[in-house]
Amino acid sequence: MRAVLIAxxxxxLAALPLRAGEIDRLMTALHFEETVEIMRAEGMRYGGDVGDxxxxxxxxxxxxxxxxxxxxxxxxLAQVQSRFAEAMDGADAGSLxxxxxxxxxxxxxxxxxxxxxxxxxxxxxxxEARYAELAAAEAPIVRHVATLIDDSDLIERNVAGALxxxxxxxxxxADGGGLDMSEDEMLAEIWAQEPEMRExxxxxxxxxxxxxxxxxxxxxxxxxxxxYRSPEGQQLNRALFAAFDAMYEELSYQLGLATALTxxxxxx
Numbered sequence: 402m403r404a405v406l407i408a409x410x411x412x413x414l415a416a417l418p419l420r421a422g423e424i425d426r427l428m429t430a431l432h433f434e435e436t437v438e439i440m441r442a443e444g445m446r447y448g449g450d451v452g453d454x455x456x457x458x459x460x461x462x463x464x465x466x467x468x469x470x471x472x473x474x475x476x477x478l479a480q481v482q483s484r485f486a487e488a489m490d491g492a493d494a495g496s497l498x499x500x501x502x503x504x505x506x507x508x509x510x511x512x513x514x515x516x517x518x519x520x521x522x523x524x525x526x527x528x529e530a531r532y533a534e535l536a537a538a539e540a541p542i543v544r545h546v547a548t549l550i551d552d553s554d555l556i557e558r559n560v561a562g563a564l565x566x567x568x569x570x571x572x573x574x575a576d577g578g579g580l581d582m583s584e585d586e587m588l589a590e591i592w593a594q595e596p597e598m599r600e601x602x603x604x605x606x607x608x609x610x611x612x613x614x615x616x617x618x619x620x621x622x623x624x625x626x627x628x629y630r631s632p633e634g635q636q637l638n639r640a641l642f643a644a645f646d647a648m649y650e651e652l653s654y655q656l657g658l659a660t661a662l663t664x665x666x667x668x669x
Contacts (some may be wrong), residue, residue: 403444422668423494431641433485435513438477440645441519443518444472460663467663471655480646488640495572496633504621505628508614514615519605528608529560545622546610553629553638555627559602560595562646569653577661 448468453459503507518524536543550556571587574580582590614622626632 413533416526417504423498424489426636427489427494427497428482428485430498430506430509430511432509433481434478436516437481437558438475439513439520440648441472441474441477442517444652446520447471451598451656451660455660456663464663467659471577471652471659475604477652480648484647485640485644488643489574489636492636492640493633496631500624501630504624508617508621508625511613511616515609518612519609519625525605525608528612529604532611536607541619542611542615543607545619545626546607546614548626549610549629552608552626555606556599556603558642558646560599561629562642562649563598563602563648564591564595566649566653567594569650570657573654574659574661575655577658577665579664581659610663638657 421603444467445465448471449465451494452464482568519528532543568591571580571591575582575587619624628633629638
């Protein structure tokens with residue numbers, strides 16, 4: 402009996418590196434590093450907007466360096482990798498790897514290219530105009546994008562994540578002495594933003610996914626829809642939001658804190 406237990410333990414230990422390797426392969430196939438790089442660029446732009454709105458000319462002069470320390474790509478990547486691996490614990494990564502290392506590779510590449518393109522305001526406006534044209538023509542891609550959005554609850558999840566990130570910013574601002582509001586007042590302020598945020602999220606998501614997926618065949622899009630309807634796809638969706646939402650909340654808090662400290666002449 403002891404020999405059997407030792408043998409079973411040895412087999413289990415031998416399987417652990419393979420399991421970790423599968424998660425690493427999945428993160429590579431999903432282009433985590435490139436995604437974080439784009440999110441950093443988005444964060445730097447957002448941080449610049451915060452500085453323009455809330456800081457004096459003198460404070461603004463050193464603000465970009467402060468924002469760069471908040472949006473540290475290496476730290477961001479490590480955080481999402483850790484939380485993603487935790488959220489994917491127990492999942493069957495085999496079918497996900499089969500898809501994203503196969504026909505799904507084109508989908509991820511298009512998603513990355515589309516998100517990078519939308520860093521340009523002109524591209525975003527053009528994408529929204531193009532979506533309106535396709536929706537008016539009842540193009541099949543519009544239906545497929547709507548299905549993907551609904552199946553993965555993308556609007557609700559993104560709105561919830563954005564609201565929590567905004568609350569994190571307020572908390573950081575308050576902790577740094579730059580905002581005199583109670584938690585209840587912060588929550589009321591955040592919820593007042595919800596309708597506009599929902600509309601902006603819907604418009605952006607529809608335009609982005611339609612632009613990204615236009616080169617795909619109907620067969621590939623239908624396979625993608627089927628993947629996210631599977632138990633493995635649903636766990637992947639939850640894990641992605643768990644990992645990236647947690648990162649956004651932390652970054653938003655740090656940005657709020659940095660804003661308050663900069664206003665006080667201090668450094669993060």
